[in-house]
Amino acid sequence: MEYRGMKKWRAFASMPEQYIGLQEVINKQLEVPKPLLTEEQMEHINFTLIEALHTNKQVYLTYYKQGQCITETGLIQFVDSLRNLFVFIDEVFELKNKMRLSELIDVRFA
Template structure:
């Protein structure tokens, strides 16, 4: 079956258009509508928001489980920082992501299990159970 009747003999049976020089291709082949065809989907804001939320949720991780040794090491580091070097960088788990914050230790509330830090924007509270690393 001859696919390209107007092309030279070497390209008559070629089915892959990428292997045919441009001058032998039909210039009237439609190129499509590009991104115009997707525009109606952006008119449904709820669906658009939901798709964006799905994208964000794909990057979320589960809360890391720390061993007893790791918890003891975090506790020792926190005590050392409290009494000798109150400047601290804390990495903690929040809503599917690991966040980092740097500041000065204000106090550690052992009853409510909360670390109070002074940082650039004010006082921050971090749940001790969410801390994964202290530097």
Template sequence: MLRDRGSIKWTAMMLPEQVKALRQFDWEQEKKVKPELDEQQLEMMEETICEAMEHHLELCFTYFDQEEFHLLIGKVHFVDVDKKELRILDFHGDVNRLKIRNLADVKIR
């Protein structure tokens, strides 16, 4: 049976600069990129949020923060147009502030 150790096997024969570059490359491969939303997607999310506020529905928010995607479920409590953020009341009763620019997706739950 072949048991390969991948890049670990070769690091003993590499220069320290090469090992550092290889680790940096691996780290950049795992890095997630914030998606750019077009106007149509933003409009659809806005309609979903307005409908949920009107009918007091729970929403499932997917947002991007600190190079990671996060999920938040709750009701929109307030839309702050000046700060461009949503205040979301989750099922614990906590109010979460979510920047509109960080939104990736909004769905009715």
């Protein structure tokens, strides 16, 4: 007898192409439609972004990307409403991330 390792637990993923196809089907099922924001929600997001920028407070940013709602923690560094973008530094890797304001769903203070 020969030890097969993790191969025996991946019966449906024996071929790499099949595994990729199954993963795509699973990801498609997990997708959610982009939520629509009201005027009040957009104003609340704008006020919170501006306050976080001036007070240098940490915020929870929830944004929509490729069918998923993602929440990250970070500091707002720059907001440009004319170009519809803002820059934030994430807490984990301390990297600058540039993002569109239209992708934001919610902003809350940490």
